[in-house]
Amino acid sequence: MKLLTIAEIERQLENVVQENDQFLSDILHDERKGVQQLVHKWKKKLAENQRLKEKFVEMSSYELKGRNRGYELIAGVDEVGRGPLAGPVVAAAVILPKDFFLAGIDDSKKLSEKKRLEYDEIIRKEAIAFSISMIHAKEIDEMNIYEATKKAMNAAIVSLEPKPDLLLIDAMKLDIPFPSESIIKGDAKSISIAAASIVAKVARDHLMKEISQTYPVYGFQHNMGYGTKEHIEAIHKHGITSYHRKSFAPVKDYI
Structure with missing residues (x-):
């Protein structure tokens, strides 16, 4: 075998996916320190990929259980933004x-x-369906954050097309005309709920960054509306915006 440069070996290792690969067997005998470091790095990456695959299988257990019961269109439902002082609560549903x-x-x-x-x-590209719903500050103040969260989740579910035949919901119990299961810390236990968590978080963060362009002093592009020191100091100095939740402390102290 021609002695390859370390850079050439690194490029070829990118295409190796199994430990019994002949190329890997060949370079194991290469005593150059740089080569052995590449082999060590490759093995760490393989182990990490295997760990992630095992975790994915573990997080698919609720979906598998649902399909074994005859359900096909299983929607994960989650929300983000219950705690911030500003911005909407956002829910997503993903099949x-x-x-x-x-x-x-x-x-x-x-x-x-x-x-x-x-x-x-x-997720957006491969999902059978996904839906996002936002309940903004004014409505949160009118009904409270718990009810606003339920309303956002229900709206996201109702907007799905096709309609789900089973819902996996993160923590909340909803009054809905679909079979459902509420799972504590579901965003770390179910791939469908995790997917909904990601879609909701990205949508909310994108909106907060847009709002920050109009109200840069609050640092929404960094804090996403949460009560950081920077944010609270800005409220104290500049007052509040229409995006702030007036029913939340310490926002209500500045009205």
Whole structure:
């Protein structure tokens, strides 16, 4: 075998997916430190990919159980934005196809913004259906955040087309005309709920960044409406906007 440069070996390793690959067997005998570092890095990546695949299978258990009971169109439902001082509460509902696979999918809060954007694009492209609903600050103040969250979730579900025949819902119990299961911390236990979590989070973050262009002093593009020191200091100095939740402390202290 011709002695390859370390750069050439690195490029070829990108196409190796199994430990019994002949190329990997050949370079294991290459004593160059740089080559052995590449092999170590490749093995770590393989182990991480295997871990993510196993986690995906584990997170598919609720969907598998539903399909074993005869359900086909299983929708995951989740919300984001219950805690912020400004901006809407956003719910999403997502129906994934039976053969959907996305290693690394998880609760949106556990993912980097880069990963969320990448996964959001995949989910939107491959989902059988998805829907997003937003309840804004004025309505949150009128009905309270708990009722607003339920309204957002219900609206996202009703907007799905085709209609789901089973709902997997993160934590909340909803009065809806569909079979459903409420799962505590469901965004970390179900791929469908995790997908809804990601779609809702990306949609809400995008809106908060748009709002920040009109109201830059509040730092919405960074804090997404949450009560950071920067945000509270801006409220104290500049007052509130129509996007602020007047029923939330400390916002109501500045009305």
